[in-house]
Amino acid sequence: MKNGKEPDPNVVHPIAGYDKEIYVKPTVQNPNIVVGDFTYIADSDFESHVTHFYPWSRDKLIIGKFCQIAAGVEFMMNDANHQMNAVSTFPFYTLEGWDMPAPAASDMPYKGDTVIGNDVWIGQNAVILPGAHIGDGAIIGANSVVGGDVAPYTVVIGNPARMLRKRFDDELIALLLSFKWWDKTIEEINSLIPILTCGDLEKTRKELKEKV
Numbered sequence: 035m036k037n038g039k040e041p042d043p044n045v046v047h048p049i050a051g052y053d054k055e056i057y058v059k060p061t062v063q064n065p066n067i068v069v070g071d072f073t074y075i076a077d078s079d080f081e082s083h084v085t086h087f088y089p090w091s092r093d094k095l096i097i098g099k100f101c102q103i104a105a106g107v108e109f110m111m112n113d114a115n116h117q118m119n120a121v122s123t124f125p126f127y128t129l130e131g132w133d134m135p136a137p138a139a140s141d142m143p144y145k146g147d148t149v150i151g152n153d154v155w156i157g158q159n160a161v162i163l164p165g166a167h168i169g170d171g172a173i174i175g176a177n178s179v180v181g182g183d184v185a186p187y188t189v190v191i192g193n194p195a196r197m198l199r200k201r202f203d204d205e206l207i208a209l210l211l212s213f214k215w216w217d218k219t220i221e222e223i224n225s226l227i228p229i230l231t232c233g234d235l236e237k238t239r240k241e242l243k244e245k246v
Contacts, residue, residue: 043071070099086114098152106159115143
């Protein structure tokens with residue numbers, strides 16, 4: 035407990051006197067955006083970072099717990115896409131005066147839901163494209179463009195994003211994925227902070243093995 039307060043996932047502003055960082059979950063209005071506890075963004079508004087997302091959109095944006103979303107990040111949803119199986123990509127049907135009905139859903143590119151795991155750090159100005167799946171503990175480098183799957187506990191960079199390295203060896207990654215610290219109670223997580231923030235990974239490995 036810090037300053038006599040317990041962490042509260044339903045508080046919008048988790049830093050007293052500072053409104054440029056918010057917990058996302060209590061601010062979300064769109065029912066097709068699902069965000070876990072304690073995920074934050076370095077901004078005063080989250081939904082403006084979710085683009086091409088309309089009342090008729092079929093997809094969802096699903097983000098886990100304890101994610102860290104930097105300023106300028108964009109989640110681009112499926113309705114950004116244009117028809118690509120014809121000779122023109124121009125969306126006549128969306129604009130007044132053009133005699134074109136909306137294309138069939140099967141004629142439009144559709145990548146499905148965008149899913150972000152838990153404890154994911156998304157760097158400044160990264161773009162997450164429709165249908166991306168980012169695993170738990172991944173790090174997305176600044177200005178990266180992610181359009182596919184990112185394995186848990188990997189670092190990806192670039193446009194298109196490519197894996198730079200795994201964060202840890204396979205054994206430690208497996209331990210973390212099994213342990214799922216983000217699903218523990220607030221009291222348990224508070225007690226785990228010395229393990230979760232320890233730079234001695236062998237010590238962390240040993241303690242996790244005792245707890246899994």
